[in-house]
Amino acid sequence: MLVLVFARRVMPPVLELVARTCSTEIFLLTVIAICFGTAWLTSLAGVSLSLGAFLAGLIVSESSFSEYAFGEILPLQILFSATFFVSVGMLLDVGFMVMNLPLVIGLVVGIIVLKALVTGGAVRLLGYPWRTSFLSGLLLVQVGEFAFVLERTGREMGLSFLGQGEMGGQLFIAASVILMVLTPFLAQAGYALDGWLTHRENERHTQSMTAQQSPEMQVNLQNHVIVAGYGMGGQQLVRVLHGSRIPYIIVTLSPSGADEAEAEGLPVVRGDGSRLYTLELAGIANAKLLVAADDDPAMARRIASVARMANPTLQIVVRTRYIAETEPLRAAGADDVIAEELESIVQLFALVLEAYQIDQDEIAKDIDLMRANGYAVLREDPPDIPAIVCDGLDAACIQVRTVTIRPDVPAVGQTLSDLALDSTYGLIVEEVQRNGTTFKVNDSEVQLAVGDRVVLMGGAAQFASSADLFRTPAETQRHTEATAIAVPQQGEALIQPLCTHQHMIHITDVPQGGQVCEECVRLGDRWVHLRMCLTCGHIGCCDSSKNKHATKHYRTSDHPIVQSVEPGEDWRWCFVDEVLVPKKRQ
Structure with missing residues (x-):
């Protein structure tokens, strides 16, 4: 009873107090002290040290921090386990x-x-x-x-x-x-015995299913998809196929999976997908596609090999986890292998490009290149050679960030005019996105709400100076404490304009030209965005465009500053310093 009271009432608040220090060393020492201390105290009461240690483990396990404690003490568990087995070996005669x-x-x-x-x-x-x-x-x-x-x-x-x-x-x-x-x-x-018994049971059930199958089911399966395996991946795929009215049939060795599919009225063949007889029941000869979404690599290789032999024109798609399994699966007969390890890299790459405002067509092209030939650019290129070279990076894209408004941050409930991001911090608000609706910058009375995504343009220093608007009070306090020993005057330096030297003299009052890139017109090409030189008024296309005439004009003329002429955009860019230029001349 005393142990239960101690475990339920005393230990949780103690461990929570220690965990708040965010120090793994203190937490580990506390857990060790609890375990050894409990063992020692129980030994004083006449109970063995071993039983006392067992009771200490029970006490810690009742806390919500038991998983944390186990993770920290795991190396010691391995050490003690090794010591135990060594001791047993020493006791053996x-x-x-x-x-x-x-x-x-x-x-x-x-x-x-x-x-x-x-x-x-x-x-x-x-x-x-x-x-x-x-x-x-x-x-x-x-x-x-x-x-x-x-x-x-x-x-x-x-x-x-x-x-x-x-x-x-x-x-x-x-x-x-x-x-x-x-x-x-x-x-x-x-x-092994369980696998043999399962196989025998499924063979009997498959034969029974064959006898009960209607002739229509056996004959009318044409140009269908065979889904080999009915785990999580197979279930999601079947849901999409069913909703798209694409013909399919499930092949699974799992009795529970087959029962679940049959209960939903889905077509199922019970059996081993690596056996020709089972695939023939699923109409392999007339199938268009076979997808192995859930099997382990060894089973997937057997399925691909048998399916390729049974139908050489069949397209075989296999999902696997690791890069190393890709080539063996292809050698076994798979046409396409989706490696989760590599696909996650592709998705990360796409998100990074989106964050830098790369054109969607450019992103799609780069993703297709990464996926081509079984992710060859990710698997084979030497590390010193870039796998992908992105041509759509505009200098201004680097200055654009999308900030999500989180609960409790100071910006919640404020309007754009209240925040005064442009005049106070030098940030340009491009738009506010909310539940699929986009509010433009001229709608300054839009009140920011939790979940809004604010698209801002500015230099890294301007973003740093405005960071507290988007931090929660707790984060602001921790940040203040963490930077208490930072270099003095750093905050003052952050709010200074970044383009204040002789390049500013190149800004002149030039009339805005036409809304076309004349060089692109002469070449018969299209452009994405337009930029105007503030020295001579030249209109050129941006770096996301094919020809990059604005940048080429700077390189041939040494005119360093351009301005966007896109509707709703009001910013200037210095090619020399690679920073945004204040709207008003200094």
Whole structure:
């Protein structure tokens, strides 16, 4: 009772208080102190140190920080486990085990049978199927570490294993060591037997399904998709296929998956997708596409190989997790292999390009290039050679950021005119996005709400100076504390204009020309955005355009400053300093 009270009432607030320090070292030392301290205190009460350590683990496990504690103490667990196994090995008398081998083997068999029956029976009583109960019994037949604690406690009380005194202790240790060695092999045997039983059961069910299938189902499957596997990926794919009215059939070895699909009225073939007979039931000869979305790499290779042999014109698509599995799957017959590891890189790349305002056509082209030939540019290029060269990066794109308004930040509830981002911080508001609706900069009375995305343009220094508008009060406090030792006057330097030297003299009052890039017109090309030189009035296309005439004009004329002439945009850019230029001349 005292342990439960301590675990439920005392320990959680203590660990929470320590966790608030955000110091893993203090947290680890606290957990160790709790464990060793509890073990020591229980030993003073007449309980063994081992049982005290067990109670300490129970106390920590009742806290909401138990997972955190386990992660921090895991290296020590490995160290103590290694010490335990070394100690068991040192206790083993090999000569005794050899001389009494028949007795030891008989004891091992008895323990296996007894523990398998008890454990398997308990699992079965909990409602699990016989197969799960059988596997659980085989996996838990070894003698656990806590048995040694009980054996030692019993010995101190005058008890012995099987009433054999010292000989009983050696029998117990010898049987325990043999069971530890046998456990991996017993587990493999259990899985192999389970696979064989599952295969036999599914073959019988498949034959029954074949007899019950209508001739229409067997004949009318044409140009359909075979979905091999009905895990999470297969289920999502089937949902899309069903909604798109694309013909499909599911092949799965999982009884639960097949039952679930049949309950929803979906076409299913129960069986091993790597067997020709099963694929023939699914209409492999007339299928257009086979997708293996959920199988492990070895099973996926077998499926691809058999499917390719059965239908050479079939397109085979396989989803896998790691890059290393891509080539073996292709060699087995897969046409396309989607590697999650590489696809995540592609998605990250696309998000980065979107953040830099790259044109969507350019992003799509680069993504197609990355995915081409099985992600070849990501897998084969030497690290010193760029895999992708993006040509659509405009100098002004670097200065654009999209800021999401989060709860509790000072900007919530403020209008654009209240924030005065342009006059106070030198930031240009391009637009505000809210639930699919876009508010332009001239709508200055728009009140910012949580979830709004504000598109801003400015230099890194201007963004840094306005950061507190988009921080929560707690973040602002932590940032202030963290920068308390920063260089003085840094904040003042951030708000100074970044283009104040002789380049400003190049700004003249030039009349705005036409709304076309004349050089592009002569070439018969199109442009994306237009920029005007503030020295001579030249109109040229931006760096997102094919010809980049605005930049070319700067390089040939040394006129450093341009201004956007796009509707709703009012900013200037210095090519020399690569910064935005204040609207008013300094």
